[in-house]
Amino acid sequence: MFLxxxxxxxxxxxxxxTQQKQVLEALGIVYIExxxxxxxxxxxxxxxxxxxITHHGIETGPNFNALRKVS
Incomplete structure (x- = not known):
């Protein structure tokens, strides 16, 4: 039911x-106190x-396409 x-x-x-709340907010996880x-x-x-997050395939590696556009 609850973590x-x-x-x-x-x-x-x-x-x-305070740090837990920052991480939760960054992940988009709703909480109450x-x-x-x-x-x-x-x-x-x-x-x-x-x-x-898993189904949308968020990549954690470097974005080489963005680097190519800059150079």
């Missing part, structure tokens, strides 16, 4: 809440976002 604190750390690679300063994140939402 555990350990899962949030694993997803973001960060332990501090509960009354005890925890991030509440739906597992279904995370699965959809990560699945969407």
């Amino acid at each position: 555990t604190n350990n899962e949030v750390v694993r997803l973001t690679g960060r332990h501090r809440r 509960n009354g005890i300063d925890e991030l509440v994140i739906s597992t279904v939402h995370v699965e959809r976002v990560l699945s969407d």
Whole structure:
């Protein structure tokens, strides 16, 4: 239903809440903060976002076409 604190750390690679929020926002993952300063994140939402990233084939390597256009 919701990610555990350990899962949030694993997803973001960060332990501090402010840094976790920055990573989540960059990934387009929606979260809320509960009354005890925890991030509440739906597992279904995370699965959809990560699945969407996978299906759109986001490349993490260099864009050689962009380099060719510049030179």
